[in-house]
Structure formats: structure tokens, C-alpha cells
Amino acid sequence: MNAWLLAAAVLIGAGLLPAGVIGSRGDAVARLVGLELAAVVATVVLMLLSQAAGQSSYLIVPMVLVVLSFAGTLVFTRLLAAPPPGEPARREQDPQ
Amino acid sequence: MSAAVLASRVLLGVGVAIICGSALGALAFRHSQNRLHYITPMTTIGAPMVGLALAIENSWGETTAQILLTVFLLAVTGPVLESATGRLIAQREGWIPRRSPR
Numbered sequence: 001m002n003a004w005l006l007a008a009a010v011l012i013g014a015g016l017l018p019a020g021v022i023g024s025r026g027d028a029v030a031r032l033v034g035l036e037l038a039a040v041v042a043t044v045v046l047m048l049l050s051q052a053a054g055q056s057s058y059l060i061v062p063m064v065l066v067v068l069s070f071a072g073t074l075v076f077t078r079l080l081a082a083p084p085p086g087e088p089a090r091r092e093q094d095p096q
Numbered sequence: 097m098s099a100a101v102l103a104s105r106v107l108l109g110v111g112v113a114i115i116c117g118s119a120l121g122a123l124a125f126r127h128s129q130n131r132l133h134y135i136t137p138m139t140t141i142g143a144p145m146v147g148l149a150l151a152i153e154n155s156w157g158e159t160t161a162q163i164l165l166t167v168f169l170l171a172v173t174g175p176v177l178e179s180a181t182g183r184l185i186a187q188r189e190g191w192i193p194r195r196s197p198r
Contacts, residue, residue: 029184030131033128037122040138040170047166059159063162063165063166080188
């Protein structure tokens with residue numbers, strides 16, 4: 001086991017696991033914070049695994065993950081925002 | 097062990113420690129607003145240190161450019177996400193008006 005693999009293993013145990021616990025408890029916003037933490041740790045883990053495997057082509061995966069998690073989290077913040085007073089909730093606007 | 101390898105390992109160790117410390121620190125708090133503060137140290141200090149360690153190991157080249165671009169994107173987008181989520185929490189808790197621009 002080289003240093004990169006060891007660092008990835010430590011990050012999975014002490015970084016991704018706490019983020020997963022945060023992301024699986026509480027209300028939607030609490031879980032969103034867990035998702036953000038998990039995305040950051042997963043990006044670093046994927047970079048380290050790419051280095052450990054000696055495959056630089058794998059680096060495209062963490063790079064795409066950064067961009068997609070950014071867009072995805074912004075969409076979640078938009079969807080989870082409560083409607084202003086006087087406006088119906090989004091669910092009520094949907095045609096049945 | 098050369099100076100470059102030593103610097104790479106030190107940066108890797110410190111970066112991993114910062115990321116793990118931030119994740120465990122976030123777990124120690126109950127409210128999402130407090131947990132949110134741990135995202136920025138991960139993205140702007142921890143991840144760039146790991147990226148720098150990888151860059152030193154790989155020396156100049158396409159691989160290093162891709163690693164540095166990834167950690168740069170992480171460092172730029174992290175605070176934006178944190179402020180967007182913080183605003184969402186403030187709106188839901190009633191700390192700011194819900195009619196604030198969105």
C-alpha cells in the first residue's frame with residue numbers, strides 16, 4: 001500500500017463516513033450539507049485513487065464531479081427554498 | 097527521500113488531516129448553520145494541499161494541470177455553495193425575509 005492509497009483509505013474512513021452520517025440524518029437542508037461535504041471528500045479521494053492506480057486519464061472523473069456537484073447543489077438550494085408569504089407552495093402549482 | 101518527495105508527503109498528510117478534521121468537526125455540531133462552516137476549510141485549504149502534493153509528485157505536465165484545475169474549481173465553488181446554502185438556511189429559519197432575491 002503506497003502513501004496515496006493510504007491517504008484515500010483514511011479519507012474514506014474519517015471523511016466520507018462522517019459526511020455520509022450527516023447526509024443521512026435530519027431535515028432536507030441538513031442532508032444537503034452532508035451531500036456537499038461528501039462531494040468534496042469524494043473529489044479528493046478520486047484524485048488520490050487515480051494517482052495510486054497510475055492512471056492519469058481517471059482524473060477526468062473528479063473534475064466532472066466538481067462541476068456537477070456545484071450545479072446540483074445550487075439546484076437543491078433553489079428547490080428547497082420555502083415560497084415567500086402569500087405565494088402557494090410549488091407542489092400546489094403543479095397541475096394534477 | 098528527496099526534498100520534493102518529503103514536501104509532497106507532508107502536504108498530503110496535512111491536507112488529509114484538515115479534510116478529516118473538518119468532516120469530524122462538522123459531525124460534532126447539531127445545527128446545519130454551524131456544520132456549513134467546515135466546507136470552506138476543506139475546499140480552500142485541505143484539497144489544494146492534496147492537489148499540491150500530487151502536483152509535486154507528478155512534476156509539470158498535463159496531469160498536474162488537470163489536478164490543479166480540479167482543486168482550483170473546488171476552491172472557487174466551495175465558498176459559493178456555502179453562501180448559497182447559508183442563505184437557504186437563513187430563509188427557512190426566518191433570519192432573513194423570504195422575499196430576498198433568489
